[in-house]
Amino acid sequence: MNSLIKILVFFLAIIITSCTHQPKITVLNAPAGELPTQINKSGITIIPNGRLITPAGVTIPVAPHPYGLEISNDGNIAVTANSGTRPLSISIIRDLLSTNPLVQQVPPGPFSDKGVISSVFMGLAISPDQTTIYVAGGQENGIYLFNAQTGNKTGFIDCSVTAKGRKVKDGYIGDMVLSKNGKWLYAVDQIQFRVLIINTKSLEVIKAVGVGRYPFGIALSPDGRKVYVANVGMFEYKPIEMENENQKGLKFPPFGYNTDEAKYGFRTDSVKVHGLGDPNIPESFSVWAIETSNPEAAHVTAKIKTGHLVGELVEGIPAVGGSSPNSIVATDEYVFVSNGNNDNISVIGPHHDTIITEIYLKPHEAIKRFRGVIPFGLAISPDQKRLYVAEPGINAIGVIDIPSLKVVGHIPAGWFPSKLKVTPDGKKLIVANAKGFGSGPNGGRDFKPGPEGTYIGSLMKGNVQIIDIPTDEELKKLTEKVIQNNFQISCSDDPKHQWRKKNPIPLFGGQKESPIKYIVFISKENRTYDEIFGQIEKGDGDPSIARYGHNASFTNRAKADSVQGATVMPNHLKLARDFAISDNFYVDSDVSADGHRWLVNTYPNEWVETNTPASYGGNRSFKYNSDAPGIYAMTGSAGAIYPEDYNEAGSMWEHLDRNGIDFFNFGFGIMFEPAVYQESFKYT
Template sequence: MPSRLLLLLILGLGLAQTPAARAQPRPARTATVLQVPGTREFCRIDEKGRSVLPSGRYVTPAGQLVRITHDPFGLALAPDGRTAVTLHNGVFTRLDLASLAAVRVPSYDGTIRSPLSNGSFLGVAFSADSKKVYLSGGDNGAVIIYDLEKMQRLDSISLNGACAGQQYADSFTSDLVLNEAAHELLALDRANFRLVRLDLNTRQVTASVPVGRQPFGLALSPDGRTALVANVGQYAYPLITGATPKNADSIMISRHPYGNDTKESREGTVVEGRQIPGVGSPLAPEAMSVFAVDLATNRVVDRFKTGHQIGEMVEGAEVVGGASPNSLAVGRQLAYVTNATNDNLTVIDYRNHRLLGDIPLKVDSRLDKYRGLLPFGLCLSRDERTLYVALLGFNAVAVVDVATRTTRGLIPTGWGPARVRLSADEKTLYVTSCRGLGAGPNGGAGFVAPPQGTYIGDIQLGSFQKVPVPTAAQLAAYTKQVLGNTFVPTKLAVNPKNPLPALPGLTPTPIKYVVYITKENRTYDEVLGQLREARGDSTLARFGVNCEYTLPDSLRGKFAHLRVAPNHRKVARQFAFSDNYYCDSDASIHGHHWMLGVVPNEWVEANSNVSKTAKLFSGAPGRRFPGSTGSMDPEDYAETGGLWEALERRHVAFYNFGEANETAHNREAWRDTATGAGHLVMEPMQKALFPRTSHDYAGFNTSIPDQFRMEQFEREFTKKWLTGRQKMPALITMQVPNDHGADVRPADGYPYRQSYMADNDLALGRILHFLSRTPYWKNMLVVVTEDDPQGGVDHVDAHRSLLLLAGPYVKRGYVSHAHANFGAVLKTIYNLLGVPYVNQYDATGTLLQDFFTGTPDFRPYTLERSDLRIFDPQQAMRRYDKTIDWRKVEKGPEMDDEARERADHYRQQKAKSK
């Protein structure tokens, strides 16, 4: 009995306390979210203070800085310590290291002519007397010799010609190193996959040594006996079997032939009746490796596979991208190579022919599990105890202790540091950055065009920094500054009523489907600059509504009340948009990486900013390199992939319309409607994406109307997810590209450049009109953005672009002023779909909860027809013998056939009973 009484007493006390406990306020649940520091700021350039980048990160470069031509991928210091030369595409800059006075060659006024033709690439080296400089000729396959005192070209040495009984042609000069003891230059030929030795006395090629694919970085051992070559290429890309210059146009296939690292990609396959060669194993010795060459014998003595290898498991995820070894620093026994994809360095004992492991680059425990540092150029102190590493993705130079294999600290740089060099007295560091302080505005009231021009890639200057080597105390302060420039941890109260979780899957959300739409090349001002409730410049709104005032005087009367993009304006005002959103990218090759969760690595950056000529039938295999625009090449893949791979790992369904089917050398004719392309060079697609991509939707190809794409999209969507048996996947990606613009084609319905935007605008209206009349709409979010802003102008920043959000749980008539970029968009998708972040930009993107409401509005969107004076959709479809059934379009999608579904239901029940 006592025990029963005691139990009843305890239970009674517990019950008695319950109402009181319920009456007590529960502590608010919080979550720590990492965000960029500039979440409430617009982009700006401050040469003497803190600049705000498109990502929302800050840059506060240490030391002294001078702005120079964009993308300085080559850097050398003169032996006398007085001069530096940076090499850009078709340009070099001579800098006085005392005053930082810079001379651009060619000069903007034309008084100093360029010694370069067809661009240049990476390689720059000084003569021993510091009077001459050797420059990579890039596409012309030569080395240029230039007199820095007389400022004139002295000679050009071609890598082409016969060597040891073999003929070489179509060379492409990459990195250079002076071997003073042998009075020779070592040069890489990325087209013919070889190391070339050039005698400076005879100006002749003395040796040609086969190395790996797309040789990129070159270094020489201190004793001059060993050359080390970093190869960034993954494959030697073949043509379709039997292809010739005469039959090339007729033999192309409509799509990528296989997924990467599959049986078909390794061994070959048949596609559309064509025999397709394989590309072999991604683990081949020639792929993404470091070769050691014995210069006494001109033989490769080692083939090192550095970094993490494809197929390995790293932190619970399969490696899908190669290490991208790119730059080298060589000591008396050990060499170091930067593996951009892996955020680490590999240590090579080249004397004893072995790998000694990796040095992971760690910067902060809250970020170290994500990739995104992208180590690029590096240099080694004379005592070989310290490495200085340019972190392309982190806007800093890492100071690495060799003995302990740890990162001592970080030095703040400009945007995208590429190269770092140490002065001979080891008191000063010199750093080049690709994008310096950013772009700034390239139009609008009061804007004065600079001498380099207003195109985004020109107005955005690079930078050259002179930084005293910091003391331990200064390095600690710099490190704190770099981290503060990159992210801020924010403790937020968890609001379960907001449909956007603060972290992936943290709270339930009614949003189950995301449609992610990308368009091409437009800035904010030229489309939405007229909206008075936001920060715009209406004088730049050439694609607006009632925008005839932006036309030449001769056309204004003809186009009174011109409506170029009425749907963009209507979507923005009916749902929500941002006036503080930026593409991280300058052009398409960057944009289609950024927006799909892959930060462009050093190869993408360097290869996209060099003049290059494709020669598909050349004997030089490097001339068939795809050099992608709308696709990602295998050379570009991130360590564990991007958006596609993240979804696949979590078993989240997705499907793709139009992304990732455009390589640089494909055909884009009006008849290529299956995917928008015709392929001759065989390149794999991402393995996760390949089986989830439509083969009946035209990707980038401005010869095909966006209205044709809408017919394709509506047809396949209806067949798969409305009248078919499948459920709509959680994510749909979709490319609608014709706002890119092209040459006028009056006969095809495009009498003006604005006609392409009007086509695109009508397509956007049709998409939302269609989707908002499907049963999925009640749980849907539609995200609309651009892949890059390169085609336009903007009064805030050349990177500012469009971000529209639509759906029942998006606020109506809302303008977001939060700083946003691709990282913020991807964070939104990952948080909604419960998928872990992939890289540092996702993890630190702005949390866009301000766009959303917990009170849904299910009203559909109704499209606006186009202004027929500027674009006639029926005329655009005429060459396809198609007409648009507007009654059908405006009615909306076909739904399930109720009678058929009822009959199918009873058939299944009957089958179960047997």
């Protein structure tokens, strides 16, 4: 990340009724304008996409990427599951609601300790007597037990063996829920497509129930008689079969997304490509209900499709991506499901397990046709009158009135709120913000590395936010703040846009004809603006780290050879000096995997955001000889968009195609993992 970055000013223009002239064009800008990124924990933090972070309440720092959160029955203990990049850990916060809460990270320090926790992913539970913390062990195919008072590890539940003695070698344990009496623990196994039922006294798996693809979220009905699981996957992937064992791949992609070839597959004399099937079958993007009155005889009773189907016409556009149901909570009257790609909440009637309605999260009239709220974690107030929704796309918490099933407001959160809970007394909202206040710079004149080093994934500390439940009047003001933090809204004839009159890029579609006829888009990665252009006088950069600029000197790793006074990237520098340079144009990402998605106009949903730090932290590894049906969803650092995270309206390529704009793609965004390939392929 640049040590000093100006904010990309983005423009979105739409026709709405809030402007006073005809045609009524409203322009949306990033609220930070040209201000540089900054972390100000007691004021306004500016993150790289130009949005502002002003979390309500107080925050407590924890390790990077806390995608799991649980609180104890008395509200005194909170635990986060920190799934990467490093340290793989849990954070135990005791005396949570006091003026001086105590944080214990297990294991301590900036690095992972596989002797304590070798894998962790999202799932947490705390026993009713507040003595035991259950931690989902991800790819270790098990569940860790820790003492809630000391933080010491006390046991491990092996999820590779079921009650009938069947051995399941590979698994990936994620979200979990504990029965009220603490006797039964229910956990999803993402890659074996199953829900595990565990006896907490014997610490044994007594039942495994097959469910849909990549089960992600799980919830228990208030009476404990039914478990609901959200399946976030679309397809079950299979490797390409080659007759020639020396042939390791195809020269071109075998088919286009959602074509007949994609559904049914094809074969030649030497290659068999398996079809992916129908994207709308019950196993994909769905919620399954499991009867658990007798846990040892648990069985599936309903399969419910939530959100929009692939191909369904939504506001005039056939849906490209699926709904991405990811989190669930249940009341006596309703079951709520967050659909990450549709920006809505499905409401299920538990008596017949059918969809009643959908609640759309549209924080402002000006953005009602856009997507990107990314509803994720859910929490219910103890009186079952309020539903709280993590909205990581706008760094907020949505508030829904349950009796009316209406959105009543939004609360400012940290960067990428993931999971949330309401304290038992109903007075506080506890939120885990996966990216906290951001990483800040990892180099430059004023940067001093700490014990965690310089890697962005280690610098991206999360936090836990404690918020007083607002009154209705307070909620109105908080909602206004959320809008201000995300959008600067104006009319196209506002005087502040006059400077753009001679700009060849129209302020909005149809404003004028642009002289630009062709765009050549070349993507390179792993280099910051400052590293290459930090010496450019007309840009706002840091020349102290311009190691790929003019007069650069460096040696090889062995220190056996060196180059002095070189101009490393002369073509880039000449283009910048002779033509134009933008010192506030960059991708909103942490690493390659999410960055390549942003580059093709798709925002990473909760599936990508949770998987990416786990993968980069060695916490979500592909095992080539595994028999797990979901093993090919271990996406690693792949930059390609997967069907599981395709946005509702698709990517840049679909937008161009829908608008009749011709384009050539010379291979961008088709590097899939897991795969067998030469390491050098990804650099071509």
